[in-house]
Amino acid sequence: MSATKNNTMIKVAIIGGGASGLLCSIFCAKFGAYVEVYEQNNRCAKKILVSGNGRCNITNTNLSQSDFFGADPSFVNDALKNFGFKEFEKFALEIGLLLDIKEDGRVYPLSNEAKSVAKLLQVTAENLGVVFHTDTKITDVKKLLQTHDKVVIATGSEAAHHLGGNSDGQSFAKVFGHNIIPTYPSLVQLHLTSKTAHKMSGAKTYGEVTLFINNKKVSACRGDILFTDYGVSGFAVLDISQRASEARMGSKQVEISINLLPNMNTQQLSEHIFKVAKSMPKFSILDILVGLIPLKIAASLLDDLKIPHTTKNIDTKVAKKIANQILNWRFEVSDTHGFRHAEVSGGGVDTREINPKTYESLKQKNLYFCGEVLDVVGKRGGYNFAFAWASGYAAAKGIVA
Numbered sequence: 001m002s003a004t005k006n007n008t009m010i011k012v013a014i015i016g017g018g019a020s021g022l023l024c025s026i027f028c029a030k031f032g033a034y035v036e037v038y039e040q041n042n043r044c045a046k047k048i049l050v051s052g053n054g055r056c057n058i059t060n061t062n063l064s065q066s067d068f069f070g071a072d073p074s075f076v077n078d079a080l081k082n083f084g085f086k087e088f089e090k091f092a093l094e095i096g097l098l099l100d101i102k103e104d105g106r107v108y109p110l111s112n113e114a115k116s117v118a119k120l121l122q123v124t125a126e127n128l129g130v131v132f133h134t135d136t137k138i139t140d141v142k143k144l145l146q147t148h149d150k151v152v153i154a155t156g157s158e159a160a161h162h163l164g165g166n167s168d169g170q171s172f173a174k175v176f177g178h179n180i181i182p183t184y185p186s187l188v189q190l191h192l193t194s195k196t197a198h199k200m201s202g203a204k205t206y207g208e209v210t211l212f213i214n215n216k217k218v219s220a221c222r223g224d225i226l227f228t229d230y231g232v233s234g235f236a237v238l239d240i241s242q243r244a245s246e247a248r249m250g251s252k253q254v255e256i257s258i259n260l261l262p263n264m265n266t267q268q269l270s271e272h273i274f275k276v277a278k279s280m281p282k283f284s285i286l287d288i289l290v291g292l293i294p295l296k297i298a299a300s301l302l303d304d305l306k307i308p309h310t311t312k313n314i315d316t317k318v319a320k321k322i323a324n325q326i327l328n329w330r331f332e333v334s335d336t337h338g339f340r341h342a343e344v345s346g347g348g349v350d351t352r353e354i355n356p357k358t359y360e361s362l363k364q365k366n367l368y369f370c371g372e373v374l375d376v377v378g379k380r381g382g383y384n385f386a387f388a389w390a391s392g393y394a395a396a397k398g399i400v401a
């Protein structure tokens, strides 16, 4: 492949020096194009730097359509087929970025530092002659289309405003008549209406979170659960947040049920509570519960059931009531913690108006999109970067084809 037009190099402008823009710039330059990256921040890749708590969960070995959400879930297939895990691993090796592949399929840089990823992408691009214009916010894409042969919108999403997240890409797309699927925060903490939940702020446990939309169970995830002064956080919560957030946006009734001891059933648990109450008659119910769950959570759970902490002589009926609450504690979700705290955004530029093979706009010739600006959002586990790489590669290939 070689990117020339009448024997002169194709001139490409990429708006956004994040994950997808950097990857796209590298391949456009590799294929022989002259590439300029415009980045509003004073440096590129700010989200990569903070990703995965500074470790960067860079991709996943198991990538399929079912790991992504959007109005057209099949849109991701071509890009993942051409630049899935194996192709990414080969590329990473070429630029000297060794990978640490975990048993569950998550992939991190071997250095365990997100900095390695950001640095190697940037120096690789620079070595290939990509020109970077940092501190440069693009406001007019039509102008860029006059000075460049091809323009790529890789501006990301509204998630994490403090790192450069915004809706510029959607505004640009609208200028060319693109439809925008309404956006919502994803991989985000949830607000709960319950005052009892707020009182547990700071308490952390492991459990299962089940999501109910309009009273119907839609998903369940196990992992860390952290109570906060507004609601809940933790991996189990982030994992169900995409569907919760989307449903909130659609004004649906959203609830979660927290199972604090997912490896026990009601009968085992109520029998245990009753047995300890019998064998330790001086124990209060709070004393019994702290042997099972964190103290702050135990105290709030009893408050919610209006059972005094000092209660003794627990009968089977009360034991069952408490066991039920431990295994199925329902909370109403009032909101998400917002784009400021979200890792990613759902919704975006409607992919049904983008060529899935080239990532060129079907509305405007020579205009391309890649990354999170599109209506594609992945699960937690490296999937969002996986799509950034795959779509950046697809756009680069589309540009030089």
Ligand SMILES: Cc1cc2nc3c(=O)[nH]c(=O)nc-3n(C[C@H](O)[C@H](O)[C@H](O)COP(=O)(O)OP(=O)(O)OC[C@H]3O[C@@H](n4cnc5c(N)ncnc54)[C@H](O)[C@@H]3O)c2cc1C
Binding pocket: 015, 016, 017, 018, 019, 020, 021, 038, 039, 040, 041, 044, 045, 046, 047, 048, 050, 051, 052, 053, 056, 057, 058, 059, 136, 137, 138, 139, 154, 155, 156, 157, 159, 160, 163, 164, 165, 166, 168, 169, 342, 343, 344, 370, 371, 372, 373, 381, 382, 383, 384, 385, 386, 388
């Ligand atoms: C805290 C956090 C942790 C995360 N951890 C992970 C993880 O471990 N694994 C994972 O897979 N995903 C993770 N993500 C998600 C991942 O970072 C994004 O999905 C990915 O960065 C999207 O790539 P992108 O290129 O589309 O957008 P970005 O990486 O956001 O890049 C877009 C760039 O465009 C620039 N820009 C925007 N508008 C303009 C304009 N008008 N002019 C010029 N420049 C502009 C922005 O400043 C930004 O640099 C995390 C996100 C956050 C916020």
